[in-house]
Amino acid sequence: MRRSFVSLLTAMTFLVIAVTGVLAFVRPFSMTIVGLHALMGFLFIGVVGFHLANNLRPLKRYLRSKWMWINLAVTAALTTAIAMQPQPVKALLGLSGNLGPALDRFELHDDGLTYQYTPAPHYKLTLSVRMGDAFDPADPPEFAIWIENSSFYHIRTLHRPESADNEASLPYWSFKVKEYEKAKLAAAAGVDVDAISGATKNSSFDPADYMLPVDPEEPMPYRILVEINQRGDANEAVDDQPSLIYSVEVDNSDPHAFQLLDLIGYPQLEEDEQPPQWAIYYVDQRFDSALELIDSALLTIDRDKPSD
Amino acid sequence: MKPHDAQPDRRNFLQHSLLGTAGASMALASTSHVTVAAEPDNQPTHEATISNHVDVLVVGGGTAGTIAAIQAGRTGAKTMLVERGSQLGGTMTTGGVAFPGLFDAWGKQVIAGIGWELVRESVELDGGELPNFAKVPQRHWQNQVYTNQFLYAILAEEKCHKAGVELAYYEFPQAAKRVADGWQVDCVGFGTQRRILCKQIIDCTGGAEVVGLLGFDRLREEVRQPGSMLFKIGEEHQPGREQVHRLYVHGADSSNSRTVTQANLTGRRSVLAKVRAEKKRLMHLQPETGFRESYRIVGETMVTVNDYTSGRQFDDAISNAFYPVDLHTKTGVRPKPLKPGTVPTIPLGALIPKGSRDLIVAGRCLCSDQLANSGLRVQASCMGMGQAAGVAASLAAQTGTTPMEVPLAEIHKVLREHGAIIPGKA
Numbered sequence: 001m002r003r004s005f006v007s008l009l010t011a012m013t014f015l016v017i018a019v020t021g022v023l024a025f026v027r028p029f030s031m032t033i034v035g036l037h038a039l040m041g042f043l044f045i046g047v048v049g050f051h052l053a054n055n056l057r058p059l060k061r062y063l064r065s066k067w068m069w070i071n072l073a074v075t076a077a078l079t080t081a082i083a084m085q086p087q088p089v090k091a092l093l094g095l096s097g098n099l100g101p102a103l104d105r106f107e108l109h110d111d112g113l114t115y116q117y118t119p120a121p122h123y124k125l126t127l128s129v130r131m132g133d134a135f136d137p138a139d140p141p142e143f144a145i146w147i148e149n150s151s152f153y154h155i156r157t158l159h160r161p162e163s164a165d166n167e168a169s170l171p172y173w174s175f176k177v178k179e180y181e182k183a184k185l186a187a188a189a190g191v192d193v194d195a196i197s198g199a200t201k202n203s204s205f206d207p208a209d210y211m212l213p214v215d216p217e218e219p220m221p222y223r224i225l226v227e228i229n230q231r232g233d234a235n236e237a238v239d240d241q242p243s244l245i246y247s248v249e250v251d252n253s254d255p256h257a258f259q260l261l262d263l264i265g266y267p268q269l270e271e272d273e274q275p276p277q278w279a280i281y282y283v284d285q286r287f288d289s290a291l292e293l294i295d296s297a298l299l300t301i302d303r304d305k306p307s308d
Numbered sequence: 309m310k311p312h313d314a315q316p317d318r319r320n321f322l323q324h325s326l327l328g329t330a331g332a333s334m335a336l337a338s339t340s341h342v343t344v345a346a347e348p349d350n351q352p353t354h355e356a357t358i359s360n361h362v363d364v365l366v367v368g369g370g371t372a373g374t375i376a377a378i379q380a381g382r383t384g385a386k387t388m389l390v391e392r393g394s395q396l397g398g399t400m401t402t403g404g405v406a407f408p409g410l411f412d413a414w415g416k417q418v419i420a421g422i423g424w425e426l427v428r429e430s431v432e433l434d435g436g437e438l439p440n441f442a443k444v445p446q447r448h449w450q451n452q453v454y455t456n457q458f459l460y461a462i463l464a465e466e467k468c469h470k471a472g473v474e475l476a477y478y479e480f481p482q483a484a485k486r487v488a489d490g491w492q493v494d495c496v497g498f499g500t501q502r503r504i505l506c507k508q509i510i511d512c513t514g515g516a517e518v519v520g521l522l523g524f525d526r527l528r529e530e531v532r533q534p535g536s537m538l539f540k541i542g543e544e545h546q547p548g549r550e551q552v553h554r555l556y557v558h559g560a561d562s563s564n565s566r567t568v569t570q571a572n573l574t575g576r577r578s579v580l581a582k583v584r585a586e587k588k589r590l591m592h593l594q595p596e597t598g599f600r601e602s603y604r605i606v607g608e609t610m611v612t613v614n615d616y617t618s619g620r621q622f623d624d625a626i627s628n629a630f631y632p633v634d635l636h637t638k639t640g641v642r643p644k645p646l647k648p649g650t651v652p653t654i655p656l657g658a659l660i661p662k663g664s665r666d667l668i669v670a671g672r673c674l675c676s677d678q679l680a681n682s683g684l685r686v687q688a689s690c691m692g693m694g695q696a697a698g699v700a701a702s703l704a705a706q707t708g709t710t711p712m713e714v715p716l717a718e719i720h721k722v723l724r725e726h727g728a729i730i731p732g733k734a
Binding site for chain 2: 280283
């Protein structure tokens with residue numbers, strides 16, 4: 001293929017990839033920009049093939065030089081550093097306006113866990129759970145963290161347990177997820193489902209819509225829930241204490257920087273309901289060590305004024 | 309004090325009246341006939357001037373007053389209940405807010421006693437369902453007990469009758485003054501003038517009307533919370549099973565007959581406009597606006613919003629309360645829930661007008677700031693304080709003292725005997 005045509009095409013496609021890459025970092029997630037970036041990337045790979053074919057001789061010379069090894073070392077070091085995400089890298093990623101996974105971070109420590117979510121540079125949410133006396137790092141409890149809207153619909157799971165037996169271990173969260181999947185299918189089929197397909201304030205699955213409401217006059221309150229369970233924690237009353245659920249409601253029209261999650265109860269199956277449903281009941285005297293799994297769960301929200 | 313020394317003819321009159329009321333409700337369906345018993349003194353009804361000597365006079369037969377009167381009667385006080393309307397129950401029955409919340413908090417019952425007995429029996433007789441208090445409600449109002457407002461009113465009358473409480477409907481106090489043995493209260497109704505001599509007054513008027521009549525200080529907000537006009541359009545109303553529709557009546561004020569008239573006119577006009585706009589059939593309309601706010605007393609103790617939200621255990625606590633801080637405004641309402649485990653209490657001092665003797669209030673007019681009052685004013689809490697006021701007033705009448713000086717332990721003992729839950733001991 002003509003050298004001038006391929007070189008110009010390589011440059012042009014690279015330009016598009018570079019611009020969309022910067023936009024994808026700076027601006028909130030956009031399917032148009034990410035789609036353009038990804039598909040133009042594939043085209044770029046093809047064009048680069050022709051470009052290499054046209055420039056095979058100088059390329060061979062580069063590969064034989066000492067710069068080849070220096071380049072390889074620098075690239076490997078940068079890749080490792082970015083993949084490991086040390087603090088400076090996190091800080092850089094924190095500048096992004098993208099809602100991608102890089103801003104949705106979950107970390108387990110010896111004494112608890114931290115979940116961070118930054119839907120916009122001016123809104124940073126951190127959930128810090130400090131484990132209690134009954135927490136055994138050698139046999140840690142299972143837990144799930146999720147967001148619900150004000151109609152109590154599951155919006156998004158922030159942390160899911162690794163166990164395959166979630167339904168038995170964390171029944172309330174499993175029930176909520178199933179309900180959500182069902183509602184999503186119904187919505188896709190065009191069935192009018194409250195809070196999912198209807199033109200309601202709570203029809204979004206994107207947490208950013210709740211944290212950064214488009215209309216500040218009509219914010220959408222939501223709640224964050226944690227279900228935690230230590231399997232087989234028997235006591236005199238029961239063979240296995242049920243899971244416990246903690247919750248906090250966030251309302252951007254009544255902003256608080258710090259909010260503690262409250263213990264709201266344990267799940268119990270209501271078989272009289274058709275179909276059977278899981279409801280939350282207040283804790284009673286059957287619980288002892290289960291109450292000590294979580295020492296405290298603190299939600300911190302930093303809300304700065306959005307920059308114009 | 310002699311227990312229940314009402315004249316036999318008066319009691320017969322009450323029994324006949326009750327039978328008449330119950331019968332009248334059946335007559336609609338069965339067209340059977342009932343006859344109201346004649347006035348025992350055989351006076352022409354338009355000229356009747358009646359005198360009563362009682363131990364305890366309860367003014368206002370609403371949520372708190374009904375319970376206060378039944379309790380005073382059950383404690384052995386000769387009790388009279390004067391009510392300006394046509395039935396007992398107030399906001400629950402005439403206003404139609406027939407979901408008296410909240411009796412429970414955080415998985416256990418915190419208010420019981422006579423109010424709960426009446427609500428429970430109304431629900432059971434109606435074949436309704438009581439909520440499971442062990443279950444966490446997703447919203448606070450999900451533990452409301454849907455109550456048949458019509459049954460509640462009749463059962464309340466029956467319980468008053470059994471407790472020996474004399475009822476006077478369509479009457480209200482016009483003048484009150486201190487006399488040697490207590491109070492002289494002059495009431496008027498259409499065709500009726502009544503002079504009541506009593507040892508103790510329990511003011512359950514909602515707006516501390518007797519307290520105002522006696523010249524004690526009262527509080528009133530410049531802008532009061534809206535009232536609610538309850539109605540149902542389009543579909544049949546099922547009392548005791550569901551909430552009805554409601555619209556806010558801004559400026560609603562139950563301070564006097566003129567403001568009440570204005571609120572009712574405004575509410576009904578709005579309902580009519582809604583019916584016309586939606587082109588649906590009007591299936592139900594309450595006869596009166598459900599008011600939220602009026603006067604409150606300046607009491608010996610004021611319950612502040614901090615006392616309320618922190619669940620302060622007052623030294624002289626006589627009853628629990630439970631509800632979110634629930635201030636209704638022009639822009640709607642956003643309830644502020646109480647923190648888990650918090651159960652506010654009501655001190656006896658908040659029911660006593662400052663500097664008064666032989667006078668106690670119960671219900672939403674207790675001494676509290678507006679935000680605390682927005683949570684305290686709900687029916688279960690009013691029932692709890694009504695029962696406590698009934699005990700305090702009847703014991704005071706019995707021992708010749710004033711409610712504030714009745715030993716707290718005595719009040720708690722009698723309350724416990726009558727099924728109430730004492731703060732801190734639920």
